[in-house]
Each structure stands twice: as structure tokens, then as C-alpha cells.
Amino acid sequence: MKVLFTKTAIILLGAGAMLSSCSKHQQSEKTGMAYNDKTNGGYERFRQTHPSPGPGLIPIEGGTFVVGGSADQDVTYDYNNVRRRVTIPSFYMDETEVANQDWLDYLHWISITYPQDRELYYNALPDTLVWRKPLSYNEPYVDNYLRHPAFQDYPVVGVTWDQAQDYCQWRTDRTNENILRERGNLVAWKDLGGTGKGKNATPAPANKEPFNTDVYLNGQIRGAGVDGKKMLPDLSPNAKPAAGANGKGGGKSVRPVRLEDGILKQGYRLPSEAEWEYAALALIGNTQFENIDDGKVYPWNGLGVRSAKRSTRGMILANFKRGAGDNAGVGGYLNDKADITAPVRGFPPNDFGLYNMAGNVNEWVQDTYRQTSFEEFDDFNPFRGNEFTNKRLADATKGLYAKDKYGRPIKDPSKSNKKMKYSELVAMQQAQGTGGTDPNAAPGATVPGAAPSTTASAAPGAKNDLAGKPYNADYRGYNDTVNTVLYGKTTLVNDHSKVYKGGSWNDMAFWLNPATRRFMNEDDASAEVGFRCAMTLVGAPEIHPEGKPHYSIKKPKPYKATR
Known part of the structure; x- marks a missing residue:
């Protein structure tokens, strides 16, 4: 059952939309004051929305499941996978692994934005030497795998956990910048360099710094050559009118987009280990009325690794190593159609619509590795690896x-x-x-x-x-x-040890089980490890409300002043 888009709860959010409309009759339930009225102070109530996923993502409806529950053996004797029932909130996840073309887009942006910063570009390059083996002729992959167009839809490898973090931040900023420029809240792409003459002129921006979502939301990306032609109206009585046609005041008061507008996307990030395992299992396809009909060992049903469908019967369902020396099958009938990695949509998706959640490449997750994580973390949205931070203020009085x-x-x-x-x-x-x-x-x-x-x-x-x-x-x-x-002498585990999951083109079938887990240093890379991104889903967790009962939500009674 492939999820193509997010559907909102018609009853729940339909009522919310009526309450949150921009009608002049809209008023506060607690004070009776009208919203969106500039004459009384400009209190704003924003339209209630259930945001759609960012580009490349599909919604994953959360719920309870047994983390580690699909593991049926422990051939490595790690004892690191104790079964534990937890709840995963709904979230968004990349439909596919991040591909070589996606990473080349990232490198291209760096090269045109910071053409003189060779260090930044070098640090963003994947380690293509992960293909180099002393007793294997893999040298052609060193030069070709990342850049040759034949591999453009293959998963990027040689990427460290740290590099994946930087890519997620870059992807967040580029997605939000594109949204704002397409909407006209920032200067359009075609006008960035300054265009036109006279009153229709668009000056080049004085500040050449790249767009950053946090800095923009803090009101620090404004000014000539930055503000778009379709800025949002500012209802605050303290707002200063924009410059009119004569260059002086007299224009409408406008403002940048705020978080409350629901326009910008939440940040891209790596999925947590629990989110990744939940999404890989995709038990939603085996669930009716809160009853799970059958468990899974792999992201597909059944105990085997071959397709049972008539048209594809007997074909391998993932890209993995069937046995020692067997990475592709027999010449003339290559069963999994791959010798190293395969295209990111090369095998059937699971019931959430996610491709290659087993095999092809292992995938980095956000968690820091500990053997006893499953015994210790919280049972709601479990995660290990929090590093809480504050944004440093350059000017505390102005909040900059x-x-x-x-x-x-x-x-x-x-x-x-x-x-x-x-x-x-x-x-x-x-x-x-x-x-x-x-x-x-x-x-x-x-x-x-x-x-x-x-x-x-x-x-x-x-x-x-x-x-x-x-x-x-x-x-x-x-x-x-x-x-x-x-570290490195008596143990390989510290706060820089990060989890990866899923099995790869060079792994046996045991590692295709979503509950299996391994770790690697955050600054290490491998030809067998890639990643995909996730994003937090805000608001109601139900993705598919159709055909399900709901409580009706009544509108509040409007307040009428009495004498």
C-alpha cells in the first residue's frame, strides 16, 4: 500500500479551518477581541494547516511497536537488541536513499556559492577511496561511482555521519529558500542579481550571505534586494510602512514569513534508530483495527527473500550478498540485477512506500550507539544522542x-x-x-x-x-x-560511535532484518553505508482518516458584550 501524499482529517481540520479563517468575525475565545484587525493591535490568528511533506519525503503514520521484535537470532552474540514496546510519533521519511545526483547538487551549490573556499568543497566530498581494496580491482569505482552519469541514481556512499548532518542542514535551507522565492516572499531567482530600471528596479542584495532558515526566522534577512514583491502584510501598530514609489514612507507595512504561518518546512535530519526500524518494518500493511495479523522478519511479508508474486516469482527482493562470492547471481540470469549497489528505486517498496529499506546500502541513523540503549531509553519517541544547544546572541538587547x-x-x-x-x-x-x-x-x-x-x-x-x-x-x-x-584500545564505543542499519549489497541476509544494528565512528565512511533523511511531522498524527470514526468538534460560541 504505497503512500502518495498526506491526507488531512476532514472533520478535525475542517472545523479548525473554519475557526482559523481570516473572517472579520473571528475572535479570541478568552478575551473576545477580534483577530487580524489592525485597529485593535493586530492580534493574529493564523490559518490552521496540516503541512505537506518536504520534497522527496512521504508520511509515515506512527504508532506502537516492539523495537527489536523482528530479530529472530543473534548470530554476532552482541546482546544489544532487547525487545521493548515503544511509541513512534508520525513523521516524514525519504522515499529513497540519497543518490549520487543529490550529492552532486550539493557540491555544485558549494562551488558556485564559495568558489574560493577549497576547504569547504573538499570537506563535503565523499571519500571515494572506500572502494579501494588491496586485493580487489575496484579502482574504476574510485573515479566513476560518484560522478559518472551511469551511477547518478545509485545511492551515495563514502559519506560520514558528520557529512550527512551538513547535507541535512543544507537541504533544509535550500528547500525553504526555494519556497520563499517561488512564493515571492523573497526576491525571485531571476531577479537576484538586480533587474529593471526606475521604480520597477530590483537592486542587488547588499548582503551576499546564503539563506539560513534560523537566521531568516529571527528577522535577520531583510532589506533592499532581499524582500520579495509578495511580502505578507504586517498588522502590528508598531510596524513601519515600507518605502513607497517615491522612496519615502507611504507603502504598506509588510513582514517576512514567520514560523506561525506554517509555510516553511521543518528541518531535514537523519531518522532516529527507532523511527528507521519502525518505517522499515511497515507493519501498517498487516494491521486491521489495531490488530497486527502477521509479523515480519524483513520489510516484506514472509520468511524468505524471494518474490511470491506470479510475474516476479523467485526474484530476489533486495540487493544483498546471497553467499560467499555470490554478489550478483549467475551470468545470463542475474537474479538481483546488481553486483555492487543498485538504483535507489531498483526493488519493490515496502508497505509505507519506502524503497530499499533492506539491502543496497546500510543507512546512518541519528543515534549514538550503546549496547543497552533499548533497555534504557524512553518509551515515547526513543532516541539516544541528544546534544542540546542554544543559539549564541551577538546582541542580547536586540535578540540578534x-x-x-x-x-x-x-x-x-x-x-x-x-x-x-x-x-x-x-x-x-x-x-x-x-x-x-x-x-x-x-x-x-x-x-x-x-x-x-x-x-x-x-x-x-x-x-x-x-x-x-x-x-x-x-x-x-x-x-x-x-x-x-x-578509546580504540579497550573499547570502540564512545559518544562518536553512531548507529547504522539495513544491510548492504555486500552483507548476508541476516543484516536485512530491521532490528539488527551496528556502529561506526561518525567520521568514518564505507562503500556499504549511505543514508536517507527524515523530517518531524507537526500537528495531528493521523495520516489516513478516511473511513474511520471521529468525534465532532463544535465551534465556540461568539462572545457578545452585554450592558
Whole structure:
């Protein structure tokens, strides 16, 4: 059952749309004041929406399932997959793995945006040397796999977990920028360089920094050559009129898009391990009235790896290694049609409509690896690897974000698990005014307003020593660690060990089970590991409301003042 698009709950959201319309009769339930009326202060109520997925994504309706439940054996004796019932909220997920063409788009953007920054481009390049083997002639793949058009719809490999993070941020910003330019909320693509003459002229933007979603939502991307021709009306009585035809005031008050408008997409990210496993199993195809008719060992039904359909009977359902030395099948009848990777839509999708959730390439997920994760994490939206941050302020009084040389907000480790008092926030900003290190600045350089650096490498016996192990307590737990001197000698597990799942073209069938899990350092890469992106779904979790009962939602009674 392939999911093609998100359908909204007609009853639930239909009522919400009536409540949230821009009618002049719309009013606050608690004060009786009219919304969207400039004469009373311009209180705004935005149209309630159930946003559609971003490009490339399809909706995954969440629910409860047993994480680790599809594992029927532990041939590696890792004991790292204890069964645990959890709930996964609805979310969006890439229909396919990120392909070579997608990564070439990313590299092209870097080359035209920062033509002189060879370091940035080099750091974004996948490690094509992952194909190089001392006793195998794979050298042609080193040069051809990423760039040759024959492989453009094959999954990108040689990408580290860190590089996948950077791609997700880039994809978020490019998607939102394109939405705003297509809508006219920012200058259109064709007018970016400045066009026209006289009153119809569009000047070139004074600020050449690339678009960043967080910075835009903070109101720091405005001005001539930036604002589009279809800016949204600003109903605030404090709004300043835009320049009129004579260059002076007199125009309409306008504003950029806000998060409350529901226009911009949530950020792309890697899926959590639990989300990935839930989406791969796709038990929705075996569910009726909350009853799961049959479990799964693979993303498809049955205990085997061959198709039972008449037209494709006997064909392998995924790209994997059937046995030692058998990566493709027999010449004249190549069963899985692949020797290394295969096109990202090369095999049938699962019941959520996701391709290659088993085989082809393993996929990075967001989680940090721990053997006991399944025993310890929360049972709602389980995840391990949170690193909470705050956006650094360049000006606390104006609320302006500090930016790095690429126009992105600088983020510092969060030191509190609750909202600080305003006096505490100002005091912290003043204390940070002495400067600190910017990871994107030149060596030894300091940035005004930078937060002091933190470290967990204190020597044993120091003040922050605990049981002979250095630590630096914080609310995130990220710095509560042991000395990493022995990392790689006695253990391969630390906070840089990230999970990957799914099995690859060079793996046996055991790894096709969605519950299996392995890990690798976040800065390592492999010819057998790629990734796909996910996105948080906001609002009602039900994807397919049709044919299901719902409670009716009544409109609130309008308030009428009485004498």
C-alpha cells in the first residue's frame, strides 16, 4: 500500500479551518477581541494547516511497536537488541536513499556559492577511496561511482555521519529558500542579481550571505534586494510602512514569513534508530483495527527473500550478498540485477512506500550507539544522542544571532534544563563578552560574545575528578564522560560511535532484518553505508482518516458584550 501524499482529517481540520479563517468575525475565545484587525493591535490568528511533506519525503503514520521484535537470532552474540514496546510519533521519511545526483547538487551549490573556499568543497566530498581494496580491482569505482552519469541514481556512499548532518542542514535551507522565492516572499531567482530600471528596479542584495532558515526566522534577512514583491502584510501598530514609489514612507507595512504561518518546512535530519526500524518494518500493511495479523522478519511479508508474486516469482527482493562470492547471481540470469549497489528505486517498496529499506546500502541513523540503549531509553519517541544547544546572541538587547563565516547561527552547549530568567540570560551574555573560540574562525581568533569552551579532559586528581575519571557535569550529559585515552584500545564505543542499519549489497541476509544494528565512528565512511533523511511531522498524527470514526468538534460560541 504505497503512500502518495498526506491526507488531512476532514472533520478535525475542517472545523479548525473554519475557526482559523481570516473572517472579520473571528475572535479570541478568552478575551473576545477580534483577530487580524489592525485597529485593535493586530492580534493574529493564523490559518490552521496540516503541512505537506518536504520534497522527496512521504508520511509515515506512527504508532506502537516492539523495537527489536523482528530479530529472530543473534548470530554476532552482541546482546544489544532487547525487545521493548515503544511509541513512534508520525513523521516524514525519504522515499529513497540519497543518490549520487543529490550529492552532486550539493557540491555544485558549494562551488558556485564559495568558489574560493577549497576547504569547504573538499570537506563535503565523499571519500571515494572506500572502494579501494588491496586485493580487489575496484579502482574504476574510485573515479566513476560518484560522478559518472551511469551511477547518478545509485545511492551515495563514502559519506560520514558528520557529512550527512551538513547535507541535512543544507537541504533544509535550500528547500525553504526555494519556497520563499517561488512564493515571492523573497526576491525571485531571476531577479537576484538586480533587474529593471526606475521604480520597477530590483537592486542587488547588499548582503551576499546564503539563506539560513534560523537566521531568516529571527528577522535577520531583510532589506533592499532581499524582500520579495509578495511580502505578507504586517498588522502590528508598531510596524513601519515600507518605502513607497517615491522612496519615502507611504507603502504598506509588510513582514517576512514567520514560523506561525506554517509555510516553511521543518528541518531535514537523519531518522532516529527507532523511527528507521519502525518505517522499515511497515507493519501498517498487516494491521486491521489495531490488530497486527502477521509479523515480519524483513520489510516484506514472509520468511524468505524471494518474490511470491506470479510475474516476479523467485526474484530476489533486495540487493544483498546471497553467499560467499555470490554478489550478483549467475551470468545470463542475474537474479538481483546488481553486483555492487543498485538504483535507489531498483526493488519493490515496502508497505509505507519506502524503497530499499533492506539491502543496497546500510543507512546512518541519528543515534549514538550503546549496547543497552533499548533497555534504557524512553518509551515515547526513543532516541539516544541528544546534544542540546542554544543559539549564541551577538546582541542580547536586540535578540540578534551571532553568525559564522557561512551565515549560520553559532550554537553553544546548553547549560540549563529550563528557561533562564532574563537577568540570568543578560548576565551570561555579558560574561561571554570577553570572547571565545569560533570553530569556523582562523586558529587563535576570538569572536565577541563567544561562550567559554568546555572540556572533559581534566587530569585525574583535579577538582572535577570523580572516582579517578574526569568529568564535567552539565544537564545534557554529553560531557559526563571518561577519559578517551583508551578509546580504540579497550573499547570502540564512545559518544562518536553512531548507529547504522539495513544491510548492504555486500552483507548476508541476516543484516536485512530491521532490528539488527551496528556502529561506526561518525567520521568514518564505507562503500556499504549511505543514508536517507527524515523530517518531524507537526500537528495531528493521523495520516489516513478516511473511513474511520471521529468525534465532532463544535465551534465556540461568539462572545457578545452585554450592558
